[in-house]
Every structure is written in structure tokens, then in C-alpha cells.
Amino acid sequence: MLQARNIHKRYGDVEVLKGVDIDISTGEIVSIVGSSGAGKSTLLHILGTLDKPDQGSINMxxxxxxxxxxxxxAAFRNQYIGFVFQFHHLLPEFTALENVCVPGWIAKRPKDQVEERAVRLLNTLGLSHRIDNKPQAMSGGxxxxxxxxxxxxxxxxxVFADEPTGNLDSINARDLHELFFRLRAEFNQTFLIVTHNEELAKMSDRLLHMKDGKMVNGD
Incomplete structure (x- = not known):
């Protein structure tokens, strides 16, 4: 489903990624761990097409x-890739429903179909009571x-998730962990997660370790 080979990335004199290979299968939940500066987020952004590698290939x-x-x-990203970041990046002037609909509107999908799916997703995620609320009226979780x-x-x-629990307390972090696995069970959703959260990492199907811009081992 996703194969990346020999990914290199340099910023100025700093070589951040030094020939990374990775394979992700459909329905897998894979976590990448490593110390700050190991290159985890850079790799995630490159795999998610938010940045380009200096060298290497990505097939998705x-x-x-x-x-x-x-x-x-941009069209490929909108159609095939979802993102969850540490900070939610919700539009403060939009309701929960409107925030969820934005990528569907960008894709120019029929408005009623987008809204119907957004309502269904918010219900699935236990947010039916927040559909018309703006972000400031909601908790971090x-x-x-x-x-x-x-x-x-x-x-x-x-879905690429970059420190998705980094801004959450332990209870909300645990709820989000369980949500990822429920979404995999219901939708066969694939996740690649960069995290410092050991509990989430250990729950994953595979745990990959990065150090100094390279994959050092995996479970």
C-alpha cells in the first residue's frame, strides 16, 4: 500500500534523513518512535507529500x-491521505461539522454527501452533541x-498522525488510542503514527525505531 525507498533529506548542512526504507500494508497501525531530532516528523511529512525528499522514491x-x-x-493528497497533528488546527470560526467537511468541499464532492458522512463520523466518534459547536466550546480531547x-x-x-496525543492528558490520550483501533476494525483504516507515547506505540501492530535519520530496528 505504501513503499518508500532510500529517502534522503537535507536542510542546509544538516542531513536529517539518511536513506530510509519503509513499507506499510493496508489496515496496519504502525508507530515510529525515537528521540527528538531523529527525523521522525520529517519522514512523516515527506511520506504524506507535505515535503519532498532530496532523493528516493515513494509509491502509494x-x-x-x-x-x-x-x-x-495536492489532488492525490486530498483524495488518499488524512492527517492528524498534535495541535488540532481546527478553524475557530467553523463548527465541528464545518471543520470536518472542509476537505470534502475542497475535493468538490456533493455537499449533501459530504455533510452526511461528516455527521456519521462525528456520531461514530461520540460527538453528536458537538456538531454545531465551535472549537472553543470543546475540550482538547x-x-x-x-x-x-x-x-x-x-x-x-x-492517515498520518504526528504526535496525536502530545497535547492531551492521559485519559484523552488513551481514548484516542482506542479510537484508532476501533477505526481500523470498522473501516480497515491504515495509520502511520509518530509518537513519544509508549503506550500507544506498544499497542501498534509494528513499532519502528529511528535514530540519527535512519531506521535502526523494528518489531
Missing amino acids: NNTAVTSLNGRQL EQQRVAVARALINEPRI
């Missing part, structure tokens, strides 16, 4: 992602679940 959903141009890449629903609105093949 039978598409050579690294050969796509800007407009093609609720905002992160809205962000997860937004990541799923276009039925992506894979």
Missing part, C-alpha cells in the same frame, strides 16, 4: 508519488476527535 496506492507535480500532488473525523472525511487510504 500504485502511484509513483514522487513523480507528481504540484497540482497532481473533543477537538482532537473532530480532527480525526476531518482526516477521515474523504475516506483516505492512510
